Amino acid sequence: MADNISLVVGGPLLRQINDKVIIVQILVMIFLCVNLLLIVTYFKKESLHTTARYILFAVTLLSDSFLLIMSDTLLIFSYFEITINVWSCIIISFLALLYNMVTPVTLTAMTLERYVAICMPLRHGELCSSRRTMRCILIIHAVSSVPSIVILSIFFASASLSSYTQYSICSVESLMLHRWQDHIKAALYQFYFLIMFISIVFCYVKIMKVAKAASGENRTSKWKGLRTVIFHGCQLLLCLIQLWCPFIETALLQISLRLYANVRYTNYILFSLAPRCLSPLIYGLRDETFFLALKNLIFFSLYKRKINLFDKQIQKLQFAQLDSGALH
Known part of the structure; x- marks a missing residue:
C-alpha cells in the first residue's frame, strides 16, 4: 500500500486525477466509518475481549484504519506537492511499511487459530488464551517490522549526511536510492507471502479433511471455518498482487503516461483499499x-x-x- 500512495499529476491529467482523488477520499471515509463502528463494537462488548479471533480481528481493524489514514494523508501531500523533512518521512515510511505487513501476518495468525479450533479443539483454550494472544500480537509486530528495518537500514547505509536535512515529497519510493533495493524489498515480501500462502494451504487441507469426516451440526460449523480460511486466502492474494503492481506500472510508464496513471489508480483501489475492507465483511458481518x-x-x-x-x-x-x- 505504501508504494501506491502517490499519483502522477500534470498537464491534461490534472482534472481527471482530481476527480479520482475525490473518489479515493469518499472510499477511505466509508471504510474508516465501517472500521470505526466495528472497533467501537469490539470495545463495548466485554465478552469479545477474551476470544483470540476477535482480539486478532481488532488488531486488523486498527492496523488497516491507521494505514488508510496514513496513506491517504501522503496521497494528499503528494497531490498538492507538500514537502516534509526527510527524518519525518523516514518515520512515516517505517510505520507505513510496518502496518502494511501487520494485516497479512495477522490474517495468517487468524487462520492458524481456526485450524487449532477445528482440528485441535481440546487444546484450543490452552493455545489460544487471551495471554498467549497478546504475546502473539507482539510477535506479529516483531515479524512485520523486519522488512521495514532492512529497507531503512540500507537507506541509512547508502544516503549521504546532507540528505537528512532536505525536504521532499514523502513516499517509500523516495527512500529507494538504488534499483537493487527494490529487488531486496520484493524478495523479502515474496518470501513472507510464500510462508503465509503455505500456512493457509496447510490449514485449508487439514480443516477440509476434518470437515468431511464430521457429521450433522458439527460438520456445518467446520465447513463455515473452511470458508473463512478461503476468504483469508483471497485477501492475502490481493495483498500479494499488490507487490507485483510496481513492476507492471514501471513497464507501462515507458509506454504511456495516461495508461500508467489509470493503471496505478486502479491498482490502488483494487489491491490497496479493497483488502482493507474485506476484514470487516468477513468477520464483522459473517x-x-x-x-x-x-x-x-x-x-x-x-x-x-x-x-x-x-x-x-x-x-x-x-x-x-x-x-x-x-x-x-
Whole structure:
C-alpha cells in the first residue's frame, strides 16, 4: 500500500486525477466509518475481549484504519506537492511499511487459530488464551517490522549526511536510492507471502479433511471455518498482487503516461483499499456473535436517540404550557 500512495499529476491529467482523488477520499471515509463502528463494537462488548479471533480481528481493524489514514494523508501531500523533512518521512515510511505487513501476518495468525479450533479443539483454550494472544500480537509486530528495518537500514547505509536535512515529497519510493533495493524489498515480501500462502494451504487441507469426516451440526460449523480460511486466502492474494503492481506500472510508464496513471489508480483501489475492507465483511458481518453485538449497538444507539428526542419534545411541550399559563 505504501508504494501506491502517490499519483502522477500534470498537464491534461490534472482534472481527471482530481476527480479520482475525490473518489479515493469518499472510499477511505466509508471504510474508516465501517472500521470505526466495528472497533467501537469490539470495545463495548466485554465478552469479545477474551476470544483470540476477535482480539486478532481488532488488531486488523486498527492496523488497516491507521494505514488508510496514513496513506491517504501522503496521497494528499503528494497531490498538492507538500514537502516534509526527510527524518519525518523516514518515520512515516517505517510505520507505513510496518502496518502494511501487520494485516497479512495477522490474517495468517487468524487462520492458524481456526485450524487449532477445528482440528485441535481440546487444546484450543490452552493455545489460544487471551495471554498467549497478546504475546502473539507482539510477535506479529516483531515479524512485520523486519522488512521495514532492512529497507531503512540500507537507506541509512547508502544516503549521504546532507540528505537528512532536505525536504521532499514523502513516499517509500523516495527512500529507494538504488534499483537493487527494490529487488531486496520484493524478495523479502515474496518470501513472507510464500510462508503465509503455505500456512493457509496447510490449514485449508487439514480443516477440509476434518470437515468431511464430521457429521450433522458439527460438520456445518467446520465447513463455515473452511470458508473463512478461503476468504483469508483471497485477501492475502490481493495483498500479494499488490507487490507485483510496481513492476507492471514501471513497464507501462515507458509506454504511456495516461495508461500508467489509470493503471496505478486502479491498482490502488483494487489491491490497496479493497483488502482493507474485506476484514470487516468477513468477520464483522459473517460472524454471528460479532454481528449480533454490532446490531445491538446500532439499535441501542437509535433507541437512545429516540428517547432523547422524545424527552426534548416533552420538555418543549411543558415549557410551552408554562408560557401559555403565564400569559393567561
